[in-house]
Amino acid sequence: MPIFITNIYNIIFILVYLLCQFLQIGLAYQNSTIKRIVLPETYLKEVRPPTAKGNPVVIEFSVFVVDINSINVEDMDFRVDMFVHQKWKESRLTLSDDLFEDGDDYVTLPPEFFDNLWQPDPYFLNSKVAARLHAIIACQMEFQLYPMDIQICPIYIESFSYSNSKVRLKWAESGVNINPELKLLQYNLGAPLQLEETDGYMPEKDGNYSRLTVYFRFERQIGHHLIQTFAPSSLVVMLSWFSFWLGLDAIPGRVTLLVTCMLTLVTMFTGADIPPVAYVKALDLWMAGCMVFVFAALAEFVVVKVLDVQYQQQSKLTPKPILPLRLTSTLEKGQCQTVAVFDGHGTNVRSRKANTQTPTTPVAVNVQGNGGGPRTINRRQSILSVSWTDNDTGVEKIMWREIDKISRVVFPGLFLVFVILYWPILILKTSS
Helix, strand or coil: CHHHHHHHHHHHHHHHHHHHHHHHHHHHHHHHHHHHHHCCCCCCCCCCCCCHHHCCEEEEEEEEEEEEEEEECCCCEEEEEEEEEEECCCCCCCCCHHHCCCCCCCCCCCHHHHHHCCCCCEEECCEEEECCCEEEEECCCCCCCCCCCEEEEEEEEEECCCCCCCEEEEEEEEEEEECCCCCCCCEEEEEEEEEEEEEEEECCCCEEEEEEEEEEEEEECCHHHHHHHHHHHHHHHHHHHHHHHCCHHHHHHHHHHHHHHHHHHHHHHHHCCCCCCCCCCHHHHHHHHHHHHHHHHHHHHHHHHHHHHHHHHHHHHCCCCCCCEEECCCCCCCCEEEEEEECCCCEEEEEEECCCCCCCCCCEEEEECCCCCEEEEECCCCCCCCEEECCCCCCEEEHHHHHHHHHHHHHHHHHHHHHHHHHHHHHHHHHC
16 A cells, blocks of 8 residues: 555656646747747847947836835945836847737737847946845945934946947936835935936946936934933933032932933933944034033032032131120210120220210221231121122122022023024034
């Protein structure tokens, strides 16, 4: 029984092999028949079609872009899938009317037949890797305006072997079409596409060659960077302003807040998906500006802390002035008035004749310490460098507290000016 099954498998294999051979023979006979009917005996596929007066063969070129699946900013290239359609006139073909179906002005031939025809040899001049419908195209990208940059990437199509005196490339009426369902992740494909037909000298081939050019315009979508970079960095800068409302009694919290904000910005800047180029980009300026504001807030804290230490030291070293102690009572004219005065060593009580017409209002006090002569202290400005007394309200003003109050207004105002200058300039440069 096993031997019988094995023989059946062998017979089936032989029949399948013979069937494939017959099909190949049939296709070869069909191709040879078509070739004999359509192509003359003197036809050479290595020779371009003849033209009147030696004019070049005109090749009409059209492209349908199916997909652009990768725009690589590190390698500066993009991958494109496309259908390429070429059209030219082959005057050596002999097509009898029997080959045409009723009402048709064309004949559809099998793909294998085209191996026997002369074909133009265009190629993508700036491609790194090219297949029949797939190519990796090099593109020189500029990132000064990143992340609002616009990349103009051309595709150059040129004949490989034939100069412009033999073959001339020409865009067909359809030109280049884009798949309407094509969507890119970080870019918008600008339209319309710019098409050019030029002749360029190729020094490596020592001749002028016909060239077709199509320019793709890739406009980067900024929504991703607004959410991932600009909005968080702005919030971190605003968070650093909260330190101006924290007093110096909360030094650990104030230092932790500012240092955390600075480290957060550094982490965002180093971790961002930024093209590794040597020149300064628009995003670099934004992140640098944010870090400058946070660093300035940290520097402001150091300044107010130093002023507070000076204030505390001067408050301990400077004696407080003691005003004369007046013991007053309703006196008759000609009676004496008792006055107690502190002179630094003790209290002297003396009496003097009261002046009922001009009341005494002393503005200064003579204070004599243990180590020197008497000196005068102004009541309205007890500490000149780090504090003073307001002339209108009589309230003591401390320098570091006033700096904090001013910073609450100055820092947001300067950051607003930075934002107002940054975005209009960036938008104007992008539009130009």
